Structures are given as structure tokens and as C-alpha cells.
Amino acid sequence: DAKTTQPTSMDCAEGRAANLPCNHSTISGNEYVYWYRQIHSQGPQYIIHGLKNNETNEMASLIITEDRKSSTLILPHATLRDTAVYYCIVRAGGATNKLIFGTGTLLAVQP
């Protein structure tokens, strides 16, 4: 079973920042937080991952709370092409890459 809880859906205005929350209150010390997204009719796409520190790459920023029980994915300037289901996943480091996907958040970017 997925170890994360995400809102079912969210809306965001085009050009604004999209902040997608994720709760993972039972996360273990060696588990990473991963974010993937799935645009309609495509395969999932890796976005970002982190362990303790905040992370940023060309796609997004990941903010992890100090107690690591929750995190937020930030898309700084959402575009219509960012409309997708966003999955927050926790996964132990050192294990096989057994990503367990939950139900995700459907982000709808509005024009």
C-alpha cells in the first residue's frame, strides 16, 4: 500500500505557482520522497526526489518539513502542459526500485 496521502485534485491558474502537498507521517529515516507525474495517455515522468534537504531542479522544487512527515512539490510557473496526475511516493534507499504509486493529485492548470 502507498504510504502517502495527497489531495485528490487541485486547480492552479496558468503562470502562478502550483503547490502540491503530500503527507507521509510514517516515513522511515532511510526513505526518500519521490515525485512523478503522469500526463494523460503518457507514461509517468520523474520530477524530483529528496531525503531531508530541500531540492530544486529545472522542473520543480521539493520542500520537506523538518520532521519529514510532509512535503510540498512546487511548480514555480505552472503552464497548461503541467496538467497531470502528480504522485508522491516514499521509497527506502538501498532497496530495489519498487515504487508504490498511490492515487495522486490531479492538477488542473486553468488558462
Add this chain to the structure above:
Amino acid sequence: DTAVSQTPKYLVTQMGNDKSIKCEQNLGHDTMYWYKQDSKKFLKIMFSYNNKELIINETVPNRFSPKSPDKAHLNLHINSLELGDSAVYFCASSRQGRTTNEKLFFGSGTQLSVL
């Protein structure tokens, strides 16, 4: 060039038939995976191979048999297809699957419809 490619993109077949889905990756990755996405959109891992060795085998009916002729290919053969096998099947790859946190690259999926 497509990094992870699957064929066919669509597969429509009758119950009881045997079919195969092919997957190839040109990323030089060591590990490949098969995921199934059902009608409720849940994505579940089925199998994983690392350098042609099976490393993940979830509770999947033995009608499903993965085959990895080399580390760039992981095919999925399904015997005696059933209605419940209808789903989208995704192939994925990563650099290493055992001890690292490598990100997965997914193919675009194969929509299987069993009539």
C-alpha cells in the same frame, strides 16, 4: 530517439489468446520493469529485471511471463488472456535497481483490451 519504447501501442485480442508486448531501452540502463495500470488508474509493479536477472516478482498470475534476452530488452508474454487483463502496461528502466535511488524512465504504455 525514444528512450524506452514499447510495441504495440494498442493491442486488442480475444479471451484465451496468447500475446506479447515488447520493450526496448536505449539508455544503457541495467534494470527494467513492467507496471500495470488498471481501469481505476492504479499503477502497480509486476516484475523487474537487473542485467537479465529477475529481482522483483510481485503476486502476478503465472500466465504472465517476462523474458529478458539482454539488458536492453524486457518482453512480457501473457498466456490465456482474461478480461481482467485489460489495462495499460508500462515498461520502465533505471540505471541500477538494487542499491541506488535511480529514477525510472517509463515508456508510453501499451493499451491491452481483451474482448
